[in-house]
Every structure is written in C-alpha cells, then in structure tokens.
Amino acid sequence: MMTSTQYSSAYQELHRLFTRLSRFDHLSAISGWDMQTMMPPGGNKARSEALAELSVLRHQILTDRNTGELLDRAQQETLEEIDRANLREMRRQYDNAVLVPDSLVEAKSLAGARCEHAWRTQRPANDWRGFSVNLREVVKLSREEAQIRANALGCSRYDALLNLYEPGMRSSDLDRIFGDLKTWLPDLLQKVVAKQQQEPCLIPQGPFDVDSQRKLGLSVMAMLGFNFDGGRVDVSAHPFCGGVPEDVRITTRYNEKEFLTALLGIIHETGHARYEQNLPREWLDQPVALARSTAIHESQSLFFEMQLARSADFLKIIRPLIVNQFGEQPALAEGNFIRLNQRVKPGLIRVDADEVSYPAHVILRYEIERALIEGEIEVEDIPALWNEKMLSYLGLDTTDNYRNGCMQDIHWTDGAFGYFPTYTVGAMYAAQLFHSASNALPNLNQAIAAGDLSGLFQWLQQNIWRHGSRYSTETLITNATGETLNPRYFRQHLENRYL
Amino acid sequence: MMTSTQYSSAYQELHRLFTRLSRFDHLSAISGWDMQTMMPPGGNKARSEALAELSVLRHQILTDRNTGELLDRAQQETLEEIDRANLREMRRQYDNAVLVPDSLVEAKSLAGARCEHAWRTQRPANDWRGFSVNLREVVKLSREEAQIRANALGCSRYDALLNLYEPGMRSSDLDRIFGDLKTWLPDLLQKVVAKQQQEPCLIPQGPFDVDSQRKLGLSVMAMLGFNFDGGRVDVSAHPFCGGVPEDVRITTRYNEKEFLTALLGIIHETGHARYEQNLPREWLDQPVALARSTAIHESQSLFFEMQLARSADFLKIIRPLIVNQFGEQPALAEGNFIRLNQRVKPGLIRVDADEVSYPAHVILRYEIERALIEGEIEVEDIPALWNEKMLSYLGLDTTDNYRNGCMQDIHWTDGAFGYFPTYTVGAMYAAQLFHSASNALPNLNQAIAAGDLSGLFQWLQQNIWRHGSRYSTETLITNATGETLNPRYFRQHLENRYL
Ligand SMILES: [Zn+2]
Ligand SMILES: [Zn+2]
Numbered sequence: 002m003m004t005s006t007q008y009s010s011a012y013q014e015l016h017r018l019f020t021r022l023s024r025f026d027h028l029s030a031i032s033g034w035d036m037q038t039m040m041p042p043g044g045n046k047a048r049s050e051a052l053a054e055l056s057v058l059r060h061q062i063l064t065d066r067n068t069g070e071l072l073d074r075a076q077q078e079t080l081e082e083i084d085r086a087n088l089r090e091m092r093r094q095y096d097n098a099v100l101v102p103d104s105l106v107e108a109k110s111l112a113g114a115r116c117e118h119a120w121r122t123q124r125p126a127n128d129w130r131g132f133s134v135n136l137r138e139v140v141k142l143s144r145e146e147a148q149i150r151a152n153a154l155g156c157s158r159y160d161a162l163l164n165l166y167e168p169g170m171r172s173s174d175l176d177r178i179f180g181d182l183k184t185w186l187p188d189l190l191q192k193v194v195a196k197q198q199q200e201p202c203l204i205p206q207g208p209f210d211v212d213s214q215r216k217l218g219l220s221v222m223a224m225l226g227f228n229f230d231g232g233r234v235d236v237s238a239h240p241f242c243g244g245v246p247e248d249v250r251i252t253t254r255y256n257e258k259e260f261l262t263a264l265l266g267i268i269h270e271t272g273h274a275r276y277e278q279n280l281p282r283e284w285l286d287q288p289v290a291l292a293r294s295t296a297i298h299e300s301q302s303l304f305f306e307m308q309l310a311r312s313a314d315f316l317k318i319i320r321p322l323i324v325n326q327f328g329e330q331p332a333l334a335e336g337n338f339i340r341l342n343q344r345v346k347p348g349l350i351r352v353d354a355d356e357v358s359y360p361a362h363v364i365l366r367y368e369i370e371r372a373l374i375e376g377e378i379e380v381e382d383i384p385a386l387w388n389e390k391m392l393s394y395l396g397l398d399t400t401d402n403y404r405n406g407c408m409q410d411i412h413w414t415d416g417a418f419g420y421f422p423t424y425t426v427g428a429m430y431a432a433q434l435f436h437s438a439s440n441a442l443p444n445l446n447q448a449i450a451a452g453d454l455s456g457l458f459q460w461l462q463q464n465i466w467r468h469g470s471r472y473s474t475e476t477l478i479t480n481a482t483g484e485t486l487n488p489r490y491f492r493q494h495l496e497n498r499y500l
Numbered sequence: 501m502m503t504s505t506q507y508s509s510a511y512q513e514l515h516r517l518f519t520r521l522s523r524f525d526h527l528s529a530i531s532g533w534d535m536q537t538m539m540p541p542g543g544n545k546a547r548s549e550a551l552a553e554l555s556v557l558r559h560q561i562l563t564d565r566n567t568g569e570l571l572d573r574a575q576q577e578t579l580e581e582i583d584r585a586n587l588r589e590m591r592r593q594y595d596n597a598v599l600v601p602d603s604l605v606e607a608k609s610l611a612g613a614r615c616e617h618a619w620r621t622q623r624p625a626n627d628w629r630g631f632s633v634n635l636r637e638v639v640k641l642s643r644e645e646a647q648i649r650a651n652a653l654g655c656s657r658y659d660a661l662l663n664l665y666e667p668g669m670r671s672s673d674l675d676r677i678f679g680d681l682k683t684w685l686p687d688l689l690q691k692v693v694a695k696q697q698q699e700p701c702l703i704p705q706g707p708f709d710v711d712s713q714r715k716l717g718l719s720v721m722a723m724l725g726f727n728f729d730g731g732r733v734d735v736s737a738h739p740f741c742g743g744v745p746e747d748v749r750i751t752t753r754y755n756e757k758e759f760l761t762a763l764l765g766i767i768h769e770t771g772h773a774r775y776e777q778n779l780p781r782e783w784l785d786q787p788v789a790l791a792r793s794t795a796i797h798e799s800q801s802l803f804f805e806m807q808l809a810r811s812a813d814f815l816k817i818i819r820p821l822i823v824n825q826f827g828e829q830p831a832l833a834e835g836n837f838i839r840l841n842q843r844v845k846p847g848l849i850r851v852d853a854d855e856v857s858y859p860a861h862v863i864l865r866y867e868i869e870r871a872l873i874e875g876e877i878e879v880e881d882i883p884a885l886w887n888e889k890m891l892s893y894l895g896l897d898t899t900d901n902y903r904n905g906c907m908q909d910i911h912w913t914d915g916a917f918g919y920f921p922t923y924t925v926g927a928m929y930a931a932q933l934f935h936s937a938s939n940a941l942p943n944l945n946q947a948i949a950a951g952d953l954s955g956l957f958q959w960l961q962q963n964i965w966r967h968g969s970r971y972s973t974e975t976l977i978t979n980a981t982g983e984t985l986n987p988r989y990f991r992q993h994l995e996n997r998y999l
Binding site: 021024025027028029031032035039040041042043044046047048050051052054055058228229230231232233245247248285 | 520523524526527528530531534538539540541542543545546547549550551553554557727728729730731732744746747784
C-alpha cells in the first residue's frame with residue numbers, strides 16, 4: 002500500500018538524513034536493551050557515556066540549520082500523500098528538538114538523572130524531604146521547558162508537554178474524558194468490589210519453576226502471533242518492549258511464587274511487540290513508520306492484555322497450557338481461574354492495579370502534575386493532595402506513606418510530566434477498538450473460544466499497525482472506529498465484564 | 501602509573517575526538533556482539549546497515565582534514581611520554597584509514613561480503629570453481645590496497661598488510677622465524693606422534709549436559725580471575741572475545757558429546773578477556789589503551805590455553821571440577837586426562853590442531869598468501885600449492901578436498917591477508933613470556949599445583965596488560981623478557997612438554 006517515490010529534492014535529502022538517524026536509533030535501542038537485560042554492573046558508566054554521545058550526535062544532526070532549511074524547501078515540493086505525512090513527522094521531530102536550548106536539555110537531563118538515582122534509595126527509606134529537594138529542581142526545569150514549548154505552540158504549559166506523548170491531545174480533552182469517568186467509576190468500583198466479595202477466589206499454590214514459566218510464556222507468545230524471527234523475550238527488572246521494529250525485544254520478570262504477573266506481563270508486551278513488528282515495513286527507516294503515539298502504543302498492549310487475555314473466552318484457551326506446565330490444582334479450575342484474572346481490588350500501587358481501579362491512579366496523577374506544571378501548586382503541596390485524592394477516589398489512606406504514595410513512580414523523577422494520562426487514554430482506545438473489531442467480526446467470541454485469533458489480528462493490522470504515523474491519532478481512530486475517542490466503550494466494557 | 505595531563509592544545513582536541521570515537525566503537529562492539537549471540541535472523545539486514553552507518557561516520561570523523569591538521573600541530577607540542585605514545589597510536593589509526601580511498605574500502609568490503617556469503621554454501625559443496633571467481637576479486641582489491649599502503653610505507657605489499665595486524669613486523673622477520681621452525685618442527689612432530697602411539701588414551705564418554713558444562717566453564721573462569729562485574733560468557737556459532745574493556749563478552753559453543761573443546765575454548769577466550777579487562781583503566785577511551793596487536797592478544801589467550809591450562813599441574817587442579825560436574829570415569833583418571841589434553845595428531849583442519857602441528861598450518865598459509873599478494877602466484881595456483889605443502893609439512897593428502905583444504909578458513913574470503921602469521925607469532929610470544937614468568941616466579945609450578953595463580957597474573961598485569969599500546973611490540977616484549985621475539989622458547993616448550 003505504501004510505496005516510496007524517488008525525488009531528487011529537498012525531501013529526498015531529508016529522507017536520507019532520517020534514514021541515517023534511524024540507524025543511529027537502532028544502535029541506541031539495542032545497546033539500551035542490552036543495558037537492561039545483559040550488561041554486568043561494571044559496564045554502566047561506559048555504556049551511559051556511549052549512549053549519551055550518540056544522542057548528542059543525533060540531536061546535532063537533527064537540529065542543524067541545514068535540516069530546518071530542507072524542511073522549509075520540502076514544504077514547497079509536490080509530494081505524494083504518504084511522503085507529505087512523512088514530512089510532517091520529520092518536522093514534528095525537528096520542532097520538538099530545536100525549540101529547547103541545549104543548555105536546558107542538558108540541565109534537565111542531569112537534574113533528572115540525579116533525582117532518579119537518589120529516588121532509588123529515597124523511596125525505600127520513605128524520605129520525602131530528601132526527594133522533594135531534587136524534585137523541585139526537576140519541576141523548575143520542566144516548567145521552563147514547558148513554557149518555551151507553550152510559547153511556540155500557543156497553548157498552556159501542560160498541553161505543550163502532553164503534546165510530546167500524545168500529539169494533538171489537549172488537557173481540555175482530558176478534563177472532559179476524566180470528568181465523565183469520575184461521574185461513574187467510583188460507583189462502579191464499589192459495586193464490583195461488593196459483588197466479588199460474595200465470590201470465593203483461590204490463589205494458585207507454587208512454586209512455579211522459572212523454566213516452565215518461560216516455556217509457557219513462549220507458547221502464549223506464539224499463540225498471539227509474535228514473530229520470533231524478528232524478536233525475542235528476556236528478563237529485566239522492569240518489563241518493557243524495546244529493540245527495533247525489525248528485532249523487537251520484550252522482557253518480563255519471573256517469580257517462583259506466582260506466575261500470573263509474568264504471564265500477563267508477557268501478553269501485555271506482546272501487544273506492544275506486534276504493533277512494532279507490523280509497522281509499515283517499506284518505511285521502517287522513516288519517521289512515518291514510527292508508532293503513532295504513547296497512548297496508541299498502550300492501546301495495543303491493553304487490547305492484548307485487558308480486552309483479549311482477561312476475557313473468559315481467552316482465559317479458557319490458555320488454561321490448558323498452564324495446566325500442562327504446572328499440573329491441575331483447584332485454583333486453576335476454570336471458574337476460579339477466570340475470577341482470579343478478573344479480580345478487582347483497590348490498592349495503593351498503580352502498577353499492581355486492576356483495570357477498574359487503574360484510572361483512579363491516573364486521574365489523581367494527572368490532576369496533580371498538571372497543577373504542578375501550570376504553577377498552581379508547588380512540590381510541597383503534593384503529599385496532602387495525594388492523600389486527599391487517594392481517599393476520595395479509592396478510599397485508601399496514604400498519610401506519611403510516601404513510599405507507596407507520591408514516591409512510587411519513576412516518571413516524575415525524570416521530568417516525564419504528561420505521560421500518565423496516556424495509560425488511561427490507551428485503555429479507552431483499546432475498548433473502543435475492541436468494540437469496533439467485534440462489530441466487524443461477527444463471530445469473534447466463538448473464534449477466540451476456538452483459539453482462532455487471526456481475524457482479530459488482521460483487523461488490527463488493517464486498522465492500526467500498518468499505518469504507523471501516517472495519520473493523526475484522531476484520523477487513525479476515526480477511520481478504525483467511525484468516531485474520535487469515546488469513553489463510552491470503556492465504561493461498557495467494564496460494566497459488561499465486572500457487573 | 502599512567503596519569504592524564506591537561507593540555508589546551510591540538511593534542512587536547514585530539515584527545516576529545518578519540519574519546520568520541522571510542523564511544524561509537526563501544527556501541528559497534530556491543531551491537532556486533534549481540535548480532536553473534538542474541539539477534540534473531542530477521543534482524544540481520546537492519547543491523548548490518550546500522551553498523552555500516554556508524555563505521556562510515558567513524559571513518560569520516562577520523563579522516564577529516566581537521567584530524568590531520570591537529571595531528572601535525574600536536575606533533576610540535578611538548579607532551580608527556582604517555583601522551584606522545586597516545587599521539588603515535590592516533591596517527592597510526594589516521595594513517596591507516598586515510599591512505600586508502602573510500603571507493604576502494606567500499607569495493608573491498610562489498611567483494612569480501614559477497615565472497616564470504618557464498619563461501620558459507622560453497623565450502624560444504626566443495627565448490628572451488630565457484631569460490632575462486634569471488635576470491636579473485638578479493639585478491640585483486642587486496643593487492644590494490646596493499647600497493648597503496650606499500651607505496652606510503654616504503655615496503656613490500658605483503659608487509660604493508662602485515663603491518664595492520666602486527667605493527668612493525670616484516671615478512672623478513674617471519675621468514676627467519678618460520679625458516680627456523682621448519683628445520684626442527686617436522687622432526688619433532690614425527691617423534692611425538694611415534695611416542696604417543698605407545699600410550700593408550702581413552703576418550704571421555706558423554707553425554708555431558710550443557711548446563712553442567714556452563715557451570716564448569718564459569719568455575720574455571722572464576723579460577724582464572726575473569727571479572728564478572730565487567731563481562732559475561734554466552735554462546736555463539738564461532739567462539740570469540742568481544743565487547744569493550746569495561747564489559748568483555750566472551751563466547752563458546754557447547755556439544756553434548758564432548759566437553760573439552762568448549763572448556764579449553766573458554767580458557768582461551770578468558771586469556772583474551774583478562775588482557776582486555778586489565779588494559780590501563782584511566783586511558784580506556786584513548787588509542788594508547790588498546791591491546792598492542794593481534795599477535796600479543798593471541799599470546800595472552802595461548803598463554804592461558806596452551807602454556808597454563810594444558811600443563812600437567814593445571815590439568816590436575818581442574819580435573820576435580822570436571823569430575824564434580826560429570827562424575828568419575830576411566831578417561832578422567834589423572835594420567836589419561838593429561839594425555840588427552842596433550843595429544844598430538846596432525847589433521848586437515850587448522851582450528852582443531854594441537855599446538856605442535858598448528859604452526860605447519862600457519863606457515864603453509866603464510867607462504868601461499870604472501871606469494872598471492874606479491875603477485876608471484878594466482879588464485880588458481882592455490883590448490884596445488886596447498887596439496888604440496890600439506891603433504892610436505894604434515895604428510896596429509898588434500899587432493900580435491902577443497903572443503904577441508906584451502907577453503908576451510910574465513911580469513912581470505914574477507915581479504916584479511918596478513919592475519920594468519922599472528923597465530924604462531926602469538927604462540928611464540930606466549931612461550932617466551934611463560935619462560936620469563938617462570939624465571940621471575942621461582943615456585944611457579946608449586947603455586948599452580950596449589951591452585952594459586954595470583955603470581956602469574958600479577959606478572960602478566962605488570963608486564964603486558966597494563967601497558968596497552970604504550971610501547972611498540974618489540975619494546976613491550978624486550979621489557980618483559982629481556983629480548984625480542986625468540987622462537988627458542990617455543991621450541992623448548994614443545995620439547996619439554998611432548999618429548
Ligand atoms: Zn505498556
Ligand atoms: Zn584467540
């Protein structure tokens with residue numbers, strides 16, 4: 002569908018330049034993956050320096066005056082639609098990179114590294130006072146960066162940061178979406194928890210040996226269409242999906258006491274991986290082939306993990322694989338196994354949250370980080386706000402529990418303000434996409450129950466994966482589902498599954 | 501001992517430039533290692549392109565006119581001895597890179613890749629005719645390159661290529677050394693074979709499971725002082741030592757039927773690794789910290805594998821580790837185990853050769869490749885020469901057996917003419933170094949027998965490892981042993997061990 006056209010033009014020069022950048026990005030991605038999975042501790046300093054050197058080089062090439070001139074000239078050239086989309090994505094990378102002075106980029110990167118490094122010991126020590134000193138510096142520099150971007154884009158500071166992760170989305174959109182969520186989610190949550198208290202749920206008894214867990218993960222990845230000729234799965238402290246589209250590296254973490262976290266983690270990362278593995282192959286060295294956005298990426302992982310894998314039909318088909326590895330036990334009986342994977346239990350920790358309480362974690366963070374970036378609150382106001390919102394949204398007390406409260410996430414330490422909302426926006430896209438796929442594939446439930454996922458994957462390939470960044474998120478989703486982001490489908494999904 | 505001095509000068513600029521290059525080399529090394537050990541096949545094309553892009557960038561920065569000017573200016577500056585050595589190594593890299601036009605580098609790289617790729621199927625098919633077509637092109641381009649280098653250096657073509665692997669060594673040196681070898685080695689070989697025919701030698705019976713082999717390898721690496729905080733061991737089709745000095749990656753290959761090849765391979769690569777892990781730490785981002793040469797590198801691996809590990813004393817101390825993994829059996833009884841590891845048996849394949857017959861393989865290749873590069877013979881003359889020399893040096897017939905004759909090695913396919921001699925020169929350096937270490941450490945044999953290798957490693961650290969490329973090979977060896985390369989010690993070693 003996408004075919005490359007030859008231009009002897011400014012655009013053609015840009016094409017070559019971005020090919021070059023994508024090759025440098027390839028080496029960064031693989032070396033970054035190695036750092037998390039293979040590298041012995043002693044390699045850390047040299048590796049960090051090597052990666053920083055390449056990122057400086059990339060930044061220099063991208064923000065060179067020549068690149069800006071080529072972009073201006075290419076704008077005047079006659080281009081095919083796909084090339085015009087590619088040019089738009091080139092310009093977006095350039096604009097994002099060129100706006101912020103190198104000195105600020107460096108200062109923010111240093112402050113972020115310092116804050117994150119200290120956080121790794123401050124969090125277990127519950128040391129909010131120590132942490133807040135570093136965080137203040139990160140917030141100060143993030144506000145500076147946001148202000149510069151806001152001036153250029155003509156929007157608010159927070160919107161300028163949000164735009165880096167989810168191009169085109171504004172906080173007014175989030176206010177509308179999250180405002181709606183807040184009208185029905187707390188009530189739904191209460192009902193689900195009350196209902197599930199009536200249903201006993203057994204916990205599988207281990208140990209579950211790591212090699213069997215690995216084999217189980219591989220068989221589920223195969224079932225989900227992971228291409229092992231262009232990717233692999235390894236172990237890291239924090240699971241992620243990395244590498245490059247031609248060679249996707251997902252990771253998980255095993256625990257002998259419990260296998261479901263690793264397994265569902267693998268399914269989640271496989272969703273990310275299939276998106277990467279099916280980005281438009283002929284354009285892989287160009288910006289237009291990159292995944293559309295953070296929220297769309299997360300929509301694919303949550304489509305796999307939440308929409309598909311936690312459905313009763315899918316749980317029924319993977320149950321035999323699990324029993325095959327670990328033998329039968331009452332907790333793995335069909336009914337209990339489904340209840341186990343659909344259990345809802347509000348807790349303090351976001352990454353451990355079920356899909357019903359997860360949005361509360363996100364909304365809380367969104368409200369706080371937005372106010373922080375806009376200058377409506379200061380770092381010292383965070384703990385009280387956190388407690389207040391945790392109590393109001395999930396009924397949990399976090400007073401003085403910084404460690405499992407406002408210090409639990411890595412995102413703010415690095416200044417990644419604007420990232421959190423994409424988790425819940427991604428969950429909503431996932432629900433909306435699954436709804437449309439169900440309409441397009443009338444016998445979907447039967448197909449899933451029969452282990453035939455090909456229709457579902459073809460639908461995703463047709464509607465999401467193969468488009469890369471060709472369309473804006475809004476157009477992509479409208480083409481796929483007939484409308485822009487509509488939180489109704491997420492609500493419907495939760496009500497259908499949990500009530 | 502080595503301390504860095506600050507200059508605001510041309511030298512200082514060069515220092516920064518080479519730091520930058522070393523960081524790019526870091527990413528190439530790790531991505532190259534990944535390619536051999538981790539990468540799924542589908543990643544090959546994108547990885548090759550990414551690595552080529554970085555190597556083009558490296559070449560551009562290194563051969564930039566500015567680098568040449570800085571080198572000229574730095575030559576006039578007052579520098580400490582260590583900095584002057586560093587400058588010499590910078591200049592060597594620059595001269596080697598700048599001499600050959602980019603078009604020739606590219607043509608040779610393409611012809612080499614084509615020849616190597618086809619060789620992978622031509623070798624098993626015994627297809628000399630097909631192979632020789634590609635090899636002719638590689639030889640033609642290698643002669644061109646050699647001629648350009650020879651003109652600049654004022655030496656013969658072959659010497660110009662040899663200089664890339666073993667700076668300062670000439671074919672007249674090799675003629676002298678190998679000429680001497682040829683006067684006594686055939687006779688020695690015959691005597692050893694005749695002697696060993698009287699001694700029965702049992703072969704250990706497997707299977708030897710891979711996980712036990714891996715554990716055995718790790719325990720021997722630990723005994724040999726491998727620093728696991730700055731390195732690891734993995735599996736690849738062709739064992740190598742890669743990565744960077746801060747993070748050394750060695751590989752091996754396991755075979756359930758037989759464990760000694762993998763184990764001795766690990767010991768060999770650990771020798772390479774300890775050299776890398778002990779290069780001067782404060783200079784790691786500079787050319788002066790690089791390993792001295794291919795032959796010196798090989799001398800370290802052969803010091804570990806041949807001088808140390810195949811000695812009766814060492815074999816006695818690792819035998820219990822082996823029995824611990826695989827249990828007792830007659831072939832692992834002390835006497836048999838030592839005979840097994842010191843068995844001499846002339847064969848067709850270089851990589852499988854014992855240390856007595858190995859030099860014959862090298863001399864044969866040296867004589868052929870030198871004549872080839874100097875234009876005294878052509879590609880079509882190789883098989884007859886190979887047969888003649890194989891018969892004369894090892895008494896083996898290779899008529900029409902191209903696969904296990906002149907098509908067995910990868911080196912020529914890539915145009916790596918000048919590399920082969922470094923194997924045997926390395927073996928000679930290893931013997932000479934071990935002899936000096938034995939003189940310096942009077943109770944060495946007892947120490948080895950008691951499992952105390954610290955004195956030996958200190959001696960290597962003091963005399964070889966910590967110097968990197970500070971001295972020429974000649975100075976390095978003279979400082980360590982009191983004389984330049986002297987093949988006498990190699991002969992002595994072989995006679996002592998095998999007669
Ligand atoms: Zn995710
Ligand atoms: Zn070696």
